Amino acid sequence: EVQLVESGGGLVQPGGSLRLSCAASGFTFSSYAMNWVRQAPGKGLEWVSLISTTSSSIYYADSVKGRFTISRDNAKNSLYLQMNSLSAEDTAVYYCARENIVATMTGYHYFTDVWGKGTTVTVSS
Amino acid sequence: DIQLTQSPSFLSASVGDRVTITCRASRGISNSLAWYQQKPGKAPQLLIFAASTLQSGVPSRFSGSGSGTEFTLTISGLQPDDFATYYCQQPYTYPRSFGQGTKLEI
Numbered sequence: 174e175v176q177l178v179e180s181g182g183g184l185v186q187p188g189g190s191l192r193l194s195c196a197a198s199g200f201t202f203s204s205y206a207m208n209w210v211r212q213a214p215g216k217g218l219e220w221v222s223l224i225s226t227t228s229s230s231i232y233y234a235d236s237v238k239g240r241f242t243i244s245r246d247n248a249k250n251s252l253y254l255q256m257n258s259l260s261a262e263d264t265a266v267y268y269c270a271r272e273n274i275v276a277t278m279t280g281y282h283y284f285t286d287v288w289g290k291g292t293t294v295t296v297s298s
Numbered sequence: 299d300i301q302l303t304q305s306p307s308f309l310s311a312s313v314g315d316r317v318t319i320t321c322r323a324s325r326g327i328s329n330s331l332a333w334y335q336q337k338p339g340k341a342p343q344l345l346i347f348a349a350s351t352l353q354s355g356v357p358s359r360f361s362g363s364g365s366g367t368e369f370t371l372t373i374s375g376l377q378p379d380d381f382a383t384y385y386c387q388q389p390y391t392y393p394r395s396f397g398q399g400t401k402l403e404i
Contacts, residue, residue, distance in 0.1 A: 217397075217398050218399070219396065220387070220394035220395065223392070223394070232392040232393065234393045235299070268341055268342075275347070279329055279348065280328075282348040282351070283330070284344055284347035284353075285342075285344065290341055291341060
């Protein structure tokens with residue numbers, strides 16, 4: 174069964190740090206780019222970051238650039254998100270999500286087809 | 299950055315209805331658009347990618363269309379399980395962006 178399981182969430186004070194992990198199973202982790210997506214309480218989805226299969230390409234949302242660092246360990250089938258200088262605006266459920274790609278007549282198409290259940294990060298004093 | 303605007307934000311409908319949700323991009327994104335369904339307390343689920351390609355296992359009552367800047371998600375013959383929040387997302391460029399969501403209510 175294809176599965177993503179996030180961990181590492183919790184309560185942290187403003188200005189603090191937290192490291193999220195995502196354990197992948199049931200597929201060849203090293204063959205897929207991976208995303209982090211978050212959702213603040215009662216709000217919509219916000220894309221956070223993406224890392225390519227070999228970690229050679231990394232992208233961030235402007236809201237986290239310079240504070241968050243995405244990384245992966247293909248040998249351990251794991252994805253990480255190091256979060257520093259946290260503020261209340263970072264309070265959210267953080268989802269790990271697999272990036273898939275298919276080739277069609279109109280070109281290559283990317284989409285996020287497998288999601289974990291999420292881990293909750295609360296930034297509060 | 300590309301902004302996605304969904305309309306309406308809230309939609310009231312009944313079982314059996316046909317509903318349409320629109321997603322407009324701030325600039326052209328070809329047919330690079332995906333639709334997701336999310337139920338309370340659950341992770342999003344992929345419905346459609348490449349604007350109109352149905353993800354495996356998704357019921358055929360869901361359909362998508364559009365290209366460029368305007369896209370639609372249509373649900374024909376609403377089922378009780380379809381009452382949820384729907385999001386569009388563009389994988390055309392970085393940063394990726396989602397629409398603000400459309401909550402479909404009874």
